[in-house]
Amino acid sequence: MITAVCIVLACLFSLAACSSLPDPNPVLPQLEEEQAGDQEEDPVSHTVLEEYLSRIANDGYMAYTISAKEFGTVAPDGMDSSNYVAPLLKDVVYEEAVVTRIPKGQVLTLEFPEDDVHFDFFFADGQQNLIRQVRAGEEVFYQANFKDPSRKAAELMNDWYQALGEIAP
Numbered sequence: 001m002i003t004a005v006c007i008v009l010a011c012l013f014s015l016a017a018c019s020s021l022p023d024p025n026p027v028l029p030q031l032e033e034e035q036a037g038d039q040e041e042d043p044v045s046h047t048v049l050e051e052y053l054s055r056i057a058n059d060g061y062m063a064y065t066i067s068a069k070e071f072g073t074v075a076p077d078g079m080d081s082s083n084y085v086a087p088l089l090k091d092v093v094y095e096e097a098v099v100t101r102i103p104k105g106q107v108l109t110l111e112f113p114e115d116d117v118h119f120d121f122f123f124a125d126g127q128q129n130l131i132r133q134v135r136a137g138e139e140v141f142y143q144a145n146f147k148d149p150s151r152k153a154a155e156l157m158n159d160w161y162q163a164l165g166e167i168a169p
Helices: 002-019 027-038 048-059 082-089 153-167
Strands: 065-068 072-074 092-097 107-112 117-122 130-135 138-146
Touching: 048 082, 048 117, 048 130, 065 153, 072 153, 082 153, 107 153, 117 153
Parallel strands: none
Antiparallel strands: 065 072, 065 107, 092 138, 107 117, 117 130, 130 138
């Protein structure tokens, strides 16, 4: 009986000793690290448009207007616009675009009069993610590439414009 107890104790000691040994399969953690590195990071762009949108979202910047030739100009009048700005900043990359013809049709303009800069959002078919920046007399075009291809910059701007219109005097 004493021999059986000694054998059980010896087994317990050997199990305890084995559990403190280094991992016998060092390849597994390496594979996990490689797989984690394969995950796609959200691409980031840094445009003048994103700088201004960030100022509105994060700093409550109010020196802007949104206008449409057909319907007039609206201003924030103290409204927190961060809920309308966030979709224009999240899961999107803005890339410079080469434009040979300016789209015709409805345009919404996000303007920062104190800085003499504005951004035109186009509604023409297939151009709803095209944005023209006009700053110091120079034009730059951006293409908004959303992670969700059903999102359209012009539609997001229109939602924002409509919300501002509801609070306009």
